[in-house]
Amino acid sequence: MQTAPTPDLPGPETYACVRVKDDGCGMAPEVLRKVFDPFFTTKGEKGTGIGMLQVQALAQMVGGRIRIKSERGIGTTVDLLFPSIQADLGRPTTPTI
Secondary structure (H helix, E strand, O other): OEEEEOOOOOOOOEEEEEEEEOOOOOOOHHHHOOOOOOOOOOOHHHOOOOHHHHHHHHHHHOOOEEEEEEEOOOEEEEEEEEEOOOOOOOOOOOOOO
């Protein structure tokens, strides 16, 4: 996981990025355009077509984003971007009762 500025995204200055990358067959542009469509699958009866939709929903629920890059014959990279928070670890906290 890494934290980096993301000027192309709205909101906080930095996001924590969880990157998942494979070196599989990659996705054609027409498949990549449909990857978040409910019930879209390339796996026939073995697939439900809701996995990437759920990942996108999770990221959005916490104010994050998801980016996918894929190239046929090269593989696919999925970046989950979550807003970073800055913890103030220098001050003691007092519990509220």
